[in-house]
Amino acid sequence: TLLGTSTLTGGTATLTTSSLAVGTHTLTAVYSGDTDFSGSASSVDTQTVTQAATTTGLTSAPDPSVFGEAKTLTATVTAVPPGAGTPTGTVSFYDGATLLGTGTLIGGTATLTTSALGVGTHSLIAVYSGDTEFTGSTSPVDVQTVTQSATTTGLTSAPDPSVFGEAKTLTATVAAVPPGAGTPTGTVDFFDGATLIGTSTVTGGTATLTTSALGVGTHSLTAVYNGDTEFTGSTSPVDTQTVTRSASATALTSAPDPSVFGQAKTLTATVSAVAPGVGTPTGTVDFFDGATLLGTGTLSGGVATLTTSGLAVGSHSLTAVYSGDGDFTGSVSPVDIQTVTQAATTTALASAPDPSVFGQGKVLTAVVSAVAPGVGMPSGTVSFFDGATLLGTGTLSGGTATFTVAGLSVGAHALTAVYGGDADFAGSVSPVDSQSVVKGSTSTVVTVAPEPSVFGQPKTLTATVSAVAPASGTPSGTVTFFIGGIPQAPVPLVGGVATLTTSTLPVGVRSIRAAYNGDANFNTSTSPTINTTVNKAATTTALTSAPNPSVVGQSVLLTATVTVVAPGGGTPTGTVSFFDGATLLGTGTLSGGVATLSTSALTIGSHALTAAYGGSSGYSASTSPVDTHTVM
Structure with a gap:
């Protein structure tokens, strides 16, 4: 490996290099010759290169910081002279014994940006792990102070405006105030003015509370974040929520339907909130038959009932009118048609006394009753029959009609009572009541x-x-x-x-x-x-003599008429004695109430003649007044 080339000066050439890697190197110098000298190679010079020592320095910024704020940890690794060069490799960053992360050295510097440090004091160190040429080293402790991050809380309520009972979702959004970062945890208290509505847990920086309990009106809502170990608490601005009365719907049923007159009919009004409103309306419901108020019921559990037996026979258009309350508007039910028919009746007949005697007053009593489920008091008239013969009619009073009859003939009579019905009750016929009439004493x-x-x-x-x-x-x-x-x-x-x-x-x-x-x-x-x-009847006797006067020796007719003195009656019988003074002249027998006697024995002179009736079994005796007779 060519390390480099150097020019001979005074027979010496030098080359300075820092590039030899750690290890043992077999160095040779090769002279390439010149015009005058041939080239030559040196013998091997063994050079040993060891790793250079290093020092690591650590800084964290900003310091102090707030929770969630990005903190840049910078580790600077340098060779300790006589070592030189720029260390390479990686640096591990620790919070105490906790590895925060690793950074790669670039130009002797490794950085790590973290927001994960909790609130408190942190002893940070950077550990350089070395490379083939440099030994590892650990930085002095860098003390980093992390305080709670400030927060802001925002509050919204939806829907707004809302109606009573409608579910309103209150959403509190809690955010770190830069340079703080992260997602606050903990709880948020939701208030309506000073009244705590409820508490919710912050999840992902958001806490929600759904409530249907806000009354009608304007509400000043706030959300109070209570903070946690890493974030300070905060209160939202006021969110004004307007709650109006919920619309209501009223439904009406009547049962039984159809019904009969007098039967108890239960009218049931169910008042409910119209979505999105919810809740149970309170207050009262007025029940109407057309325009006529039947009565009022108080809502309980959203239901009001009215039981009435007063509906007349016919078809009724029933409605229920909810008058509303502080939370719900009023509403009117659709019409419920209730049909009321005539109630059936039974008629019972009794006649008393039974048996009876002819001419005795017999009281026929008809009791007309409603047949269940019908109730009430039938009115109208009842006709009383003896067989097919109408005896008479009685008017119902209190369900009872009476008729007194004395004209039933002697014998057995099949009596019935026929109720003719009225507007509310159907007619009915009683069973036969057998009445026996015997002769009267x-x-x-x-x-x-x-x-x-x-x-x-x-x-x-x-x-x-x-x-x-x-x-x-x-x-x-x-x-x-x-x-x-x-x-x-x-x-x-x-x-x-x-x-x-x-x-x-x-x-x-x-x-x-x-x-x-x-x-x-x-x-x-x-x-x-x-x-x-x-x-015996009294009598009067009258006497006449003719002719009067008479002459001596002349025949004189004495006539006695005997008459009954009223109130006696009839023609007296018997005999009449004729007297001249006290001298009996003779006797005559009455015939047709007249007795006669002829005599020529009257002497010259005046004679006091009388007739004496001697009476009979039926008549009393009587004597006539004196008849003065003159004989010449």
Whole structure:
């Protein structure tokens, strides 16, 4: 290997070289000759070259630094004289015993830029590992101080504006302030004014918090980064988030549907937030049937209910109107059509008393009830029938209609009550109520007038036949009068009264009773026996003599007329004695109430003539006034 060439001067040539590598070298000098001298080669000169010692110096800049700030560690490796040259190879950089990295020497210098030093004091050294020509060396300790890096925190909230209950994502971005670098860790507290909303962990320099809890209004949001071992804390500027009321939607159902009148119908209004709003609306819901307010329900869990039995028969357009609250706007449900039909009914009929007697007032009671699930009180009228015959009509009051009938004939009656229905309730027919009517009892009373009476006077026997309660009505048929135990011809009842007038009762006391012979509706009865008295009838006697005056020896006709004194009746019978003063002239027999006597025995003079009726079994005696007769 040619190391170099040198010119001989004074027979000597020199060459200075630093290029011999470490090791043993066999050096020779070869003279190439000149015109005068031939060339020649020296003997071998053995040269030993060892590695040169080195020194390593270390600096780090900047110093002090902040966490994450790039710090350049510079190691300068130099040969220790008499060594010379520029060391090559690599330098390892250490933080204490921790290898930070390795740098390649270029021009005797190796650098390493690192941002990995933690906060604190670091004892840095650079270790040159040597090369074939230079020995390794270690630098003195370079003390590097790393402080926490300042940070900035930025806050955004989205969406903004938002509606109540809408999920709002609060994003805090925490960054190192140059020359600090790196990604802060730790936690961020999110505040609404002074109120802590929540805490989130910083990941990749970002912390997020999703909340739906912000109330309606304007919110001053801040994010407070709490720092970590390497980064100082920081607070974001205020982010103003505006939250408006969320729209709501109201849905209405009514059940059961269809329903019957009086049936409890539950109206259920479900109020929900319209996306993106979320949450559970509160407040009240008004339930309407068309424009008519049915009632108000309070929301619980977003649901308000109203139970009503007051919907009339027909089709109802139901709506639920949510009035809103501090967080939700009001809303109106679509129309829910509820159909209410007539409720079925049952009609029950009772008649009392049963059995009954003819003419007895029988109260027919119809009870009309709604058939479940229908409820309420049916109104309207009930028709009461005996078989196919309408007895009458009663108006329902409190679900009950009554009709009193006394005209049912004797026998069995199939009674029914027919409810005609009303706007809310369907009609219905009761089961048959069998009513038995038996004959009514009667009482018979007999009276006689006048009492007492006189012979020949008309005497009226009156029998009054009455229904014995509870029977009522007017008995018909006939009454047989018994006079002295002897039945008379039956006499028909008229208006419950039968009369028999007789003028033939003899003088004396007779027993009288009346027997009612019954009819289709009434039983027989017999009156108590009473006595009637017939006295003799009074009479008056009138006397006439003709001719008057008469002459002696002339036949004179004396006429006596005997008359019954009212109220006596009939024509007296018997005899009349004619007197001249106290002298009996003779006797005449009454015929047609007249008795006569002819006499020629009257002497000249004035005669006081009288007629004396002697009476009979039926008539009392009587004497005429004096008839003055003159005989010449």
